[in-house]
Amino acid sequence: MFPSKVPRVFVLASVVLLLLVTYTTLHLYHRVPPSYPTTESQIIPVNDALVIEKQQNSDHTVAAETATGNALIPSLAVPTLGPTVQDEESDQIPGTTEPLSQPPAEPIEVDSSATPEEEYTLALPEPKHCLKDLEFLIRSSVDLELTERVRYTRRYIQSVFSNDVDRDNVANITEPLIKDEVEVDLYDCGDVMIPQSTPIKLQVPKPHPEATFSHLIFGVATDYSRLNDSIGPFAHWISGTGAKLVAVVMDAKEKSHNEMEQLQRNFEVAGINATLVKPINETYTTSQNHFTVLVNMLEHSNPDTQWYGLLDDDTFFPNLKPLSDSLSTLDHNADAYVGALSEDFQAVRGFGFMAFGGAGAFLSTPLAKKLGDQAFKCIDEAIGREGDTILRDCVYTNSKAKLTILPGLYQQDITSDVSGFFEAGLKPLTLHHWKSWYKEPVEKMAKAATFCGDCFLQRWRFGTDTVFSNGFSIATYRDGVESVNLELMEGTWGKAASKDFDFSLGPLRDPYPADQKKSYKLREAEFAEDGDLKQLYVRAGDSSAEGDQDLGGPGVLIWNYDPNDHGGVHGTMFFIYESNHDFVPYKYMTSSAFVAVCSTFRGRIVRGSLVNLDGQKHLLGTWVEVNWHANGTGSAWGDISLLQGNDGAATIESLDGLSNVRGFMLDLLSDAPTNAWAQKATGSWCLDKIIGQDANNATMEWERQFLNPWSVYLQDDIDPVINSDNGRFQVTFYEGII
Secondary structure (H helix, E strand, C coil), X not given: CCCCCCCCEEEEEEEEEECEEEEEEEEXXXXXXXXXXXXXXXXXXXXXXXXXXXXXXXXXXXXXXXXXXXXXXXXXXXXXXXXXXXXXXXXXXXXXXXXXXXXXXXXXXXXXXXXXXXXXXXXXXXXXXXXXXXXXXXHHHHHHCCCCEEEEEEEEXXXXXXXXXXXXXXXXXXXXXXXXCEEEEXXXXXXXXXXXXXXXXXXXXXXXXXXXXXXXXXXXXXXXXXXXXXXXXXHHHHCCCCCEEEEEECCHHXXXXXXXXXXXXXHHHCCCEEEEECCCCCCCCXXXXXXXXXXXXXXXXXXXXXXXXXXXXXXXXCCHHHHHHHHCCCCCCCCCEEECCCCCHHHHHHHCCCCCHHHCEEEEXXXXXXXXXXXXXXXXXXXXXXXXXXXXXHHHHHCCCCEEECCCCCCCCCCCCCHHHHCCCCCCCCXXXXXXXXXXXXXXXXXXXXXXXXXXXXXXXXXXXXXXXXXXXXXXXXXXXXXXXXXXXXXXXXXXXHCCCCCCCCCEECCCCCCCEEEEEEEEEEECCCCEEEEEEEEECHHHCCCCCXXXXXXXXXXXXXXXXXXXXXXXXXXXXXXXXXXXXXXXXCCCEXXXXXXXXXXXXXXXXXXXXXXXXXXXXXXXXXXXXXXXXXXXXXXXXCCCXXXXXXXXXXXXXXXXXXXXXXCCCCCCCHHHEEECCCCCEEECCCCCCCCCHHHHHHHHCCCCCCCXXXXXXXXXXXXXXXCEEEEEEEEECC
């Protein structure tokens, strides 16, 4: 599970690029560093006092990649600004030489690294051309695509392991964390002098002791590609632990024997005890297999198995020891149904009181066996098609067990900027949605949990303006740390202001604007051969940010609730079309984002893909209609319409404080009759339109069985619209077809 030698060093780096990135490197290490001139440092106690010991000068030096000792060392770099080259927007239809019939769409996503290859011929930086102190930075810069020149700072932090440390206390360290910046040319850094600084001592919890977890078995259901991509993250928490993983490979039938053997070998090489199986019934969806994988888990369990964990393929454990400890407080010999609600009360209202699958749903052995015997009956009698709702109903139908909420399990139904969550000092047992709803390198972040246990996301104040959240960020505040209420979580994600998260994560404080808070995010981490941990924290400019700046005016917060990536970067996109302008979208984005519109905008929002940029009409699918009144009041109305087709569920909610909602969350696609289908331009199939001369009566009859015409637009004589007095809406797209 762990290296043979307990890791001793924690290194942290940070660089700023503006078109720009800022890096900081911190070395956390556990033995005495060979040498640094010392200065008088002071730690102001918050509860228990911390003391930094003085060190004598020595003739030795420490390189960033090989530092050893009981210290932690940060470093920071900021590139020099230079002129930026932006690609000119094409005035032709993509893939053709024909001019656009309308002005080109305004893409919200900006790719700052899209410099044409022929215009950028500079070779990649080579670590051998620089001092050994900079090797970690130079190697990391290639994958992170850093600018040629950066401003850089490096610090060492000496970790003092203790069983008595108050992990939740935010200690005050008077010394600044970010200082002594130097400019580094990544292509010519042989003569760079890195200032040496005194290590800073921080008290941290001891590493989790080595343990085996053969009493735990986990199950997932996903496709071949996603499963193969998940091996690295899986390996972080399950490799060598004795725990077992059972995976249903949804498209196993389409793969050759050699491909399946190779996937099995990949798991073995990663040290994961995994069993790969085909779907138990070829007609079951991925969501249904999220439940029926329990049958496979029972077949491959052993007499020591106490808990069965049903997971999504992007459920992530920083470490299994805290999960095992938490489950050990419950009676595994009795029927037990354990999990967590979504943090979003809108999701709880829609799906009910249950263990949401992304956080992990855990069953004791007696209950797992009861449900396994009834699994097929539970599928047949299920009202919904989601795996976690089938599980809930099966539990309540076949036992007296009720949901036990386990603190620390997080569904993480939050999107885009999740800084507030990770900077709140939480101790998460699970993380979720980290490669879809938001993008954070959780595997690299959680190396801190391997190094010093519960120190992952532990916080410290540095100087007068900085907060260090171990493994996630270094944040500096323009008005100083004293202006920040660290007792409250910052509501940085979309929809945080809706009050739907107050019951779980609140009360929340307002997010800081960019001019008041500057953050360096962890982007790289690695253990050295001697067990030292190095971290690289990067501050990137806003040029690649998705969405419009929310200035409080008219607009729509678009939220992607689809658990599937539909092919990653070229997967689900969202397009805004003006009324009577069907060939070229007004705006588009590839993830959840806020979209600002003019005060008289009228149009629709739809799912789509790159095909929507071919200059043709794409009308088939679910429409979210939004219209702003031209009377100067700033108010607007909206609805969910299935008149032109149905490619998945969606809801619209007013953000004027009244929280009016229309739409639906049901999956009507999976079991629809074949005569209700129609083919999209992408080749995918969705439900047909129900309006006009070509209206599909089979589709209409199918949808009217499940939907209320006062909630969804199904016919012309009923208008299921909602108003927003302030002209602002939240639109949520659920699992769908592109």
